Amino acid sequence: MTSKLFLALLLLPFSGLAQDDPAGVDMLDTAVVVVAPPTSVIAVDHKYDKGERIDLTWVPSIDDQLVEGKVLAYRIYRIVNDGGPQLVADVATGVGPYQYADEDLHRDSIYSYYVAAVSSNYEAASTRTAPMSPQREWMNLDRKWLFLIALIVGGSVLLFITAARRGTKLFVRKIAGLEAVDEAVGRATEMGRPILFVPGIRDMDDVQTLAALTILGRVSRVIADYDTRIFMPTSRSLVMTAGRETVKAAYQAAGRPDKYSDDMVTYYTDEQFGYVAAVDGVMVREKPATVFLLGAFFAESLILAETGNYIGAIQIGGTARPAQLPFFIAACDFTLIGEELFAASAYLSGEPMQLGSLKGQDVGKAIAMIAIIVGAVAITIGEAWDVEFMHDIVTWLSGVFSTR
């Protein structure tokens, strides 16, 4: 048995050469460039996965360490359940650490590996690793801190919501863009012109679209009360469906279900600029008094906002995409910046429970701020005076905040 294995090992480098294409190998060079094999090849199970991955590390061939360019690459071979060796990958030399992650494995198979150093016309194989199977873990302990901190933030959101439900008074500061909603709707009523609500160009799998819909719920309630017309063009069928439900519910809640019509929310096209062309057309033809641009916007932000500006509408813009915010700031009357977009519906609702959730958000901000201060101060002291203890704090903190 052992001798067989030995023989196989001896022959392997050559069999590898024979069966693999020599595309990257210069065959004109007749002198064989013999290199030493890599050593200490270690295969370990990848931690905290579902049992699909084994990580390999090795110490490079001595020739690679001494002469640059002698070893061209390392070839990774895999043996599954005592089958023949399969070439898995070539790993380039001279870049990064010597390691390879073998993925898409099965928990019920047994794997063993060896790594070969490849010169221009020679392959030197290492010894094989001990046979092993990848393991499955049920908890990702790498993410324990993420879990804990998310739990604290999520928990405080819940806590404040419950507190609010019990009747604790909660203070939330004024948000200028949202104070303007009533006024903007009122203006449209006075002028007898419609209100245009643009929910961005992404589908329901974008949180910004969800934020836009939650705001739509509040806005359309005000609109139903004032008995103004709302028009909402969408670029996704699902958003149209959800938008209809939202507006309809608002009209029902206002006691005017008869005033609602499906024509208020329509679909145009999924195509970004096709949608923009259509919305621009709607703007100049219907001349809405108020335009809401809330959700996920890309290059079209300025096209829409400038056209809205041109027709003289009051515009309230908001998105979580920092690159588009300056265009809204330039061309809209009020802009919801990032977090304010997500907070808007809670704020507009005025319900204590919803406001409570905003308080919970602040707890998260406080945690982030404290972590930033402690981290920065500790690392500064640590660097400046080389205090071991401070270094430890920093290492720990950045471990806590690492999400991998």
Next chain:
Amino acid sequence: MEAFFEHFRLWLAAFLTLGIFSFLYKDNPWYKLTEAIFVGISAGYWFVVLFWDNFHGKFWVGAGEYSINWVVAKLTGAQAPPPPDSSIDFMLWVGAFLGLLMLLRLVPKIGWISRWPLAFIVGSTGGLWLINYFASNVMVQAQATMVPLFSSAFGTGFDQNADAVIGALIIFLGTFSGLVYFFFSKAHTGVFGGTARVGVFFLMITFGASFGYTVMSRMSLLIGRIDYLLGDWLGMIK
């Protein structure tokens, strides 16, 4: 015939291009025509792409075809297809089932069932992004801000050091005061209000930078279109 198509294509693209540009002057029938073509063609385009990529490519190939063949074989007593291999995923039926429920909207009496897939979508979007956003926006950014305010690694000369120290300090102060601005629990008055105002300053610089950063690249698009009109179409420029 081919020559005719060559001319036709050039004129068609030019006609559409000018139609869109005419909107800059004002809304007009030419623009309305272009818009109508754009909406109709692109809506059709996306449905076809969705149909072949998502419905056919993902559902039909992944589960639908096999299952239906299997049922048909069982019903007709023919030989059943071979057992499914790893490319078949019956879970995809969940998506198709929810999609069908969505279509129940068309039946007014039981239209309310379409709220189930809607709830499913909202629940999964919310659940999926909650941790994702929290990890990559909150945790990673907070971690990245834990940098030394001054350090020997910055360099030995005073001026290099000063640059780096100021830079680090600005990042630290900017992030901190920016967060203060977003605080909802406290009115923007006193020291707190002052810090929030500093935060607004930083946000404004950020927006200014984004503006300057994006604006320039927007101009090159126009060059491409004008080159099409004057070059490819009219041959006035090389």
Next chain:
Amino acid sequence: MFKRRIPLFILAFVGTLLIVSVFIPPMENLGEDFTLFFDIIAVFAFFLGGGNLVRIHFGKLRRRKKDWGFSIVTLVAFFFMLTIGLLKVSSVGGVWNIPLLGIGDPAAIAASPTTEGSWFQETFNYVINPLQSTMYALLAFFVASASYRAFRAKNREATLLLLAAFIILLGRTPFGMELTRWVPESFSVLQIPNMAIWIMNSPNLAGQRAILIGIGLGVVSMSLRLILGIERSYLGEDRG
């Protein structure tokens, strides 16, 4: 009962499942699976969206509403695209291929509708592409008019925004480079391109971070409100 409770249950169940899946390795692909479901649902939903498009334009046509002529164009364009795309119509070198109707080469049925030479792809190249690019190019005009009209140093905040924008704008043109070439090397920070880099790397970065952290927390809180069913206006019911 069914109308109210089941959606809320689905919402809470699915949401919680996906949150937890991040921490449980055997469940970590759940998010991808759900994205697949979403893609499939979106196709079905298109029948509602596309149906709506057709219904509206037919309505305009029937009632001879203003601009009903353009509705005909939209409808024709829409059905034309559906037909050639779903049937995979192509004509290469004068030979017609409509594999789904048994015309021409039956092997063409396997080809993607977007292969070169298919009518579908041709329409994309010669109709959608110029339209898309031109619509995008309109931005150049709007950028100019916004620069002229809107970016003014009205107050301290606007002034900062303007200054930062201006330095970055200048810093990315050769013009800006020439403008401050005279500044000696030892004050190279004051050269406009270097100032632009500094703004990008320091204050801009700080602002971006604050915005990102805020967004992250906003999403957490909003998602929780949604999953817990506190926020459910889109489900078509309002607690009034």
Next chain:
Amino acid sequence: MTTRTKELIAVAAILVFALIFYIGRVSGWQATEFSTGTSIVVVVLLLASLLWMLALTIRGRLIGRRVVFLYVGVAVAMPLFMKLSQEMPVSLAVLGVYDAVMELQPGSKVLIACDYDPPTAPELQPMAETFIRLCFQRDLKIIIMGIWPQGPQQANLALEKILAEPEIAAKNLEYGIDYVNLGFQAGNEFVIQRMGGSFKSMFRTDYGGIPYDDLPLVRNVRNFSNIDYCFNLSSGFPGTVEWVQIAVDRYGVKLGAGNTAVQAPTVYPYLSAGQLTGLLGGMSGAAEFEIAADARGKGTKYMLSQSVSHIVVIAFVIIGNVAFIMSGRRSALKG
């Protein structure tokens, strides 16, 4: 005359103008090019109208948006008629790409990753064309792919154009042997990662549906180790950043890149760290590359227009603000 009539006359005029030039073009009219004198006059006129706008704005009369639009259109179009005579120095970043290509032995395999779409084509297409031409001139083999859906289509447009040039056409290059377009593969950066193991696993067929193993050029290309140089044209995510992080850092690929002006600054750090051999940034990068490769084309031509368009934006910001400050002062004095 009503506005309506005037508008109709204008449309008719445009149509007649277009017809004349189109027929002229078909019957072999030469393209117009301004002489140096005309170019100077045009530039002076453009500058003068900016000053006129400044004067008007200071007097408190906002320029109408149609005038602004018209001005932008003209200002961007005019330079396209001018000849760029000024010599441009070729920067080191651009030379890095050029030199890397020149160092390759004939027959070397070059991977071109096209990760952009039509909207950014004015900037990136000239780069693609010059790069492909240079490769063919040097007898290099080209393998095209994209992780943006429309990238390989853009590459085909460039290929079509270059292959029609007499110099290249004379080489009688053959598809599958001298160049290959593997097409688009969905999966963003994971495509690059998988390609590190095997190209074939990601591209079972090429763009036109030919099986991978039936293409002589790539039959023996297993993964990045068989590629001599890689060039990435990128206008966003996924793009050059991902190519550097995966192909360069993990698989040791030699990579050069062409980026839009917006994207370029985020990539500069990789250039200075040596992870990129060179970088073409925006229109000026494209122009410099054309100069280096001695093939002045669209990049050089667009360059002037782009500079003018940038100056126009800056000028409008200045005009708006100068007027605002001056009129503000005046009203303050009055008040």
